[in-house]
Amino acid sequence: MTMAEVTVAAVTLMGAASASLQIWACSMAGINGAQQRQLALNRIDGELIILQKHWQLMAQLGPLAPSCRAASEQLLDDLRRTPQASGVDRELTLLPAEEGLLVSLRDHNEPRARRDQLVKPGALHLCEGA
Amino acid sequence: MGLLLSSLSLQATALESQLRFRSQVQARSDQDQLSQAAQRLVSEINLAHPCLLHLPQQNWAQEGTDCIDVKRATWLIQGGDGSPSDVRTLAWQPDTNGKKVMLLLELPKAPGGTGRRGLFEIGLGGDPVRAWSIQEQGLLGGQP
Numbered sequence: 037m038t039m040a041e042v043t044v045a046a047v048t049l050m051g052a053a054s055a056s057l058q059i060w061a062c063s064m065a066g067i068n069g070a071q072q073r074q075l076a077l078n079r080i081d082g083e084l085i086i087l088q089k090h091w092q093l094m095a096q097l098g099p100l101a102p103s104c105r106a107a108s109e110q111l112l113d114d115l116r117r118t119p120q121a122s123g124v125d126r127e128l129t130l131l132p133a134e135e136g137l138l139v140s141l142r143d144h145n146e147p148r149a150r151r152d153q154l155v156k157p158g159a160l161h162l163c164e165g166a
Numbered sequence: 167m168g169l170l171l172s173s174l175s176l177q178a179t180a181l182e183s184q185l186r187f188r189s190q191v192q193a194r195s196d197q198d199q200l201s202q203a204a205q206r207l208v209s210e211i212n213l214a215h216p217c218l219l220h221l222p223q224q225n226w227a228q229e230g231t232d233c234i235d236v237k238r239a240t241w242l243i244q245g246g247d248g249s250p251s252d253v254r255t256l257a258w259q260p261d262t263n264g265k266k267v268m269l270l271l272e273l274p275k276a277p278g279g280t281g282r283r284g285l286f287e288i289g290l291g292g293d294p295v296r297a298w299s300i301q302e303q304g305l306l307g308g309q310p
Contacts, residue, residue, distance in 0.1 A: 052170060059173035066180030073187045077194070088301070095298040096291070104213075136205065148191050154202040158209030161296040165213035 076123075076143035083121045083141055084151050090118065095160040102164050104134040107157035111137050134158070134165075197305055200271050200284030203245075203253035207269075208288060208297045210242065218242075219267070219290060219297060223258035256283065265290055267297070272307075283307045 094100070094114075100107040112130055115137075120126045127140040136156035143149035157163040211218045217233035218226055225231065226239040234242075245252045257270035267288040275281040283306040289299035 056170040056173045059170075059177055063173060063176030063180045067176065067183065070180065070183030070187060077187075077190055081194075092289075092299045092301075098292070104209075136209075148187075150191075151194055152198045152202075154205045156205040156209040158213045159205045159207075159297065159300060161212060161292060161298040163213075 073146055073149065076146035076149035079121060080124055080141045080143055080149050080151050083124045083126075084153060086121075087115075087118075087139065087153070091155060091160055091162075095162055098161075099164055100157065100162045104136075104157050104163035104165055107163035108134070108137045108155075111155060111157060111162070115139065193305055196273060196282045197284060197302060199273060200253060200282070200305075201286075201300070201302060203271050204269060204284070204286050204288075204300050207242065207255060207271075208300055212296050215242075216294070216296065218258070219295060220260050220264055221258075222260065223255055226258070254281075260290075264295070268303075269300075270306075280307045 091111075100110045108130055112128055115126070115128055123144045125142045125144055127142070129138040129140070131138055131154075134156075136154055136158075139153045139155060141151045141153070158165055215234045215238075217231065218239075221231065223243060226234065226243060227236050229236060231239065243255045245254050252274055254272045254274075255269070256272050257268065259268045261267070267290065269286040269288055270283060271286070272281040272283045285303040285306060287299075287301045287303055288297045289301070290296070291298050
């Protein structure tokens with residue numbers, strides 16, 4: 037084997053190793069990102085389950101108000117006082133008429149991890165539709 | 167060669183986890199739509215048609231149902247214009263002791279695919295009896 041052949045072989049080997057390392061590093065970053073995204077989904081799912089249990093307990097105490105609009109407003113006030121999980125952003129929208137309350141949960145670092153829960157007091161017997 | 171192969175394997179794993187994440191995000195979006203439809207339907211029944219609480223869905227649109235006429239019952243089942251949502255009510259099945267109802271809803275079908283379905287357990291209680299909890303039991307079926 038000539039010196040030139042040895043040099044070409046060495047350069048080719050180095051190039052392949054370098055490219056492989058770069059792919060390896062990118063892939064590891066991707067896998068770490070996937071773990072973070074999964075944690076974000078779990079965080080907002082957990083927050084939603086806590087809120088659903090909270091509303092379930094409220095419902096067992098009886099209606100909040102005769103009017104469903106008034107009950108939605110009370111739910112809104114209640115949620116503003118309820119602590120929220122760290123890393124989760126909560127947006128509350130009181131919908132027009134008696135359409136209820138829209139509770140949007142977003143992960144602070146991964147906005148694609150989101151849940152949008154509609155709460156209609158009438159569905160949980162928190163109002164009587166008067 | 168070994169380094170290259172292991173790198174490509176890791177790359178495949180990373181791509182697979184991205185696809186899985188997208189699918190999980192879509193599933194949550196579908197679940198939210200179905201859950202919103204469940205809230206609208208149960209609210210309508212609680213407030214305007216409580217006689218349906220203990221009546222299986224297949225009997226809703228029959229003549230002689232106390233608190234709802236046939237046209238409105240059909241409208242509640244099939245979804246569409248002006249109804250609580252464009253989600254179809256496939257099943258409303260009360261249990262034998264009157265404490266729970268299993269509710270099955272279906273999103274509009276995607277072209278060439280099946281509509282995703284959501285199963286819910288509705289808790290009943292109080293006097294007079296009304297629905298007072300809606301629990302998601304999971305998604306069934308899927309996208310094309």
